[in-house]
Amino acid sequence: QVQLVETGGGLVQAGGSLRLSCAAAGRTFSSYAMGWFRQAPGKEREFVAGIRGSATTTLYADSVKGRFTISRDNAKNTVYLQMNSLKPEDTAVYYCAVRPSMVLFTTPRMYDYWGQGTQVTVSS
Numbered sequence: 514q515v516q517l518v519e520t521g522g523g524l525v526q527a528g529g530s531l532r533l534s535c536a537a538a539g540r541t542f543s544s545y546a547m548g549w550f551r552q553a554p555g556k557e558r559e560f561v562a563g564i565r566g567s568a569t570t571t572l573y574a575d576s577v578k579g580r581f582t583i584s585r586d587n588a589k590n591t592v593y594l595q596m597n598s599l600k601p602e603d604t605a606v607y608y609c610a611v612r613p614s615m616v617l618f619t620t621p622r623m624y625d626y627w628g629q630g631t632q633v634t635v636s637s
Contacts, residue, residue, distance in 0.1 A: 515626045516537040516595045517609050522631030525599055529635070532596040535609030535628055542566070543587035546617045548624060551595045551605035551633075560619035561607070562594060572617055577603075606630040 521533040533549070548563035563581040565570045571583050580599075585592040593607060601612070610624035 515611070517626055517628035519554065519607065519609050519628040519631040522607060522633045523601065524634045524636065526581055526635050527599060527635055528600050529599050529632060530595070530597045531599065532592045532631075533596065533607055533609075533631060535592045535594075537592075540613075542590055544615060544616060546612045547585065547592045548610050548612070548617070548619075549583060549592075550606060550610060551603075551607045553605040556605075558608070560621070563617045563619065564592065566615050570617060570621055572619065574619075583611055588590055590601075596633070597624040599633075601635045601637045603632060603633060607633050 516538045517597050519535045544566040549561040550558050551561050552558040556589050561574055564583045564585055568585050582595040608630045609628045611625045612627040
């Protein structure tokens with residue numbers, strides 16, 4: 514059974530920072546692509562950032578480029594999302610996801626395993 518558990522969400526003022534963590538269990542994910550997605554009320558789930566197993570390749574949505582940084586610690590089976598200069602429009606439930614392959618995708622349906630999500634709220 515694959516489990517992904519996100520932590521680190523919360524309430525922060527605009528301009529602040531948060532660091533999300535996603536701990537994976539049930540399988541070794543060191544060679545797999547992992548992604549962060551978010552979903553705001555009334556909107557579709559959207560890609561935020563992704564990272565390949567080797568961590569040599571990362572990808573970001575234009576809306577977060579330069580503010581968010583994705584990283585991973587394969588020894589801990591954990592992926593992180595450092596979020597700086599947060600804006601009210603970043604408010605959403607954030608999910609991590611795993612695709613058991615080396616290829617990095619931005620489409621949610623290409624990912625097989627999902628965490629339960631963690632709420633991020635940015636106040637103005």
